[in-house]
Amino acid sequence: MVSSVYIHIPFCQQICHYCDFVKFFYDEKMADEYLTALEKEISTSIKHPKQQVKTIFVGGGTPTALTNRQLETLLEMIDTHFDVQQCQEYSFEANPGDLDEGKVKLLKAYGVSRISMGVQVFDDQMLEQLGRLHRIQDVYENVNSLTKHGLTNISIDLIFSLPNQTVSHFERTLEEALRFNLPHYSAYSLQIEPKTVFYQRHQKGKLHKPPQEDEAAMYEILRNQMNKHGKLQYEISNFAEPGFESLHNLTYWNNQYYYGFGAGAHGYLPGQRIINIRPFPAYVKKANQDGQPILHVEEINKKEQIEEEMFLGLRKLEGVSKSQFQSKYAMSLTDLYREELNYLKQKGWVTETDDFIRLSEDGLLFGNEVFQQFLLDDNSLELSR
Secondary structure: OOOEEEEEEOEEOOOOOOOOOOOEEOOHHHHHHHHHHHHHHHHHHOOOOOEOOOEEEEEEOOHHHOOHHHHHHHHHHHHHHEOHHHOOEEEEEEOOOOOOHHHHHHHHHOOOOEEEEEEEOOOHHHHHHOOOOOOHHHHHHHHHHHHHOOOOOEEEEEEEOOOOOOHHHHHHHHHHHHHOOOOEEEEEEOOOOOOOHHHHHHHOOOOOOOOHHHHHHHHHHHHHHHHHOOOEEEEOOEEEOOOOOOHHHHHHHOOOOEEEEOOOOEEEEOOEEEEEOOOHHHHHHHHHHHOOOEEEEEEOOHHHHHHHHHHHHOOEOOOEEHHHHHHHHOOOHHHHOHHHHHHHHHHOOEEEOOOEEEEOOOHHHHHHHHHHOOOOOOOHHHHOO
16 A cells, blocks of 8 residues: 655755755746646546545645745645545645745645754854755744644754864754754754755865764764653654654655655655656646656566665664564565674674664664665575575
């Protein structure tokens, strides 16, 4: 069963210097055209109204960059095609400063239950250096407005290891973020991605990240402070009060199936990963033509599915369940990866219990090195039978 839906709204009032997601400068006419094309794509895939799904996530870009009229069009579209009332989690991404009272009321009225705010850092000067439009005061005003209207399931996104950021600077950002006492926080180390402003500066030697030891120190402080404030780590970069973990993101980490709608969106269906066209004109033209703005379909064989099961599952602090792996793939995880697990346990990067393989405290710092161990040779599945 396809349990989740991701819907991409690619418009931004300003393009952040680190962002490599599909995004376009907001233009009202373009946004209207995009919503028409999006409706055609969704209605082509979702044949019956009010389809039941576990989670809906509307991301971007910046969904809240839409006008109130356009936002209501989008919310009505989602409400028509999916059973929002039965949905366990309905999330919208938002930029601080975008959420006027009218938008907050619309989100609440249409059943949105969770808001994910891209705050990134509590420092106005650094926000400007990142290419962000919002300022710290906007965060306070938007959280107050959301709370006033009953939208209390709020998550804040932070980025650390930013250019010229010190450990003590990150500590101050973290301290201010935790004063809100929100039920969920995400915090990611800055990745310098191709085709971004930061990448160009980095290539020219004009942008420098903090040294690795400072990045590791920031991550350790993050983990300690979140735990101290009752926000328990459940994934490498995510922390929540019990019961407020992101159900939508758990769909990804549990390697479950989901629809992906919009320019550049990815969907994951049995045996297939579907990648949509990215450029605006091409997406709109193809979606309006036949409702299938697909760039290509990637076939996912059993080997690749197992590799992803391990890469994604090990991001969770609970790890990968050996019994669930056996049930899903009809083979033993420990037999398939015997040598790799012995090596990783000797390194002290993974631990094993009766039913779980999980990253150790040290393993959390070396996730990419750990994940590489779970790449399979072409004949590995035959040898494991």
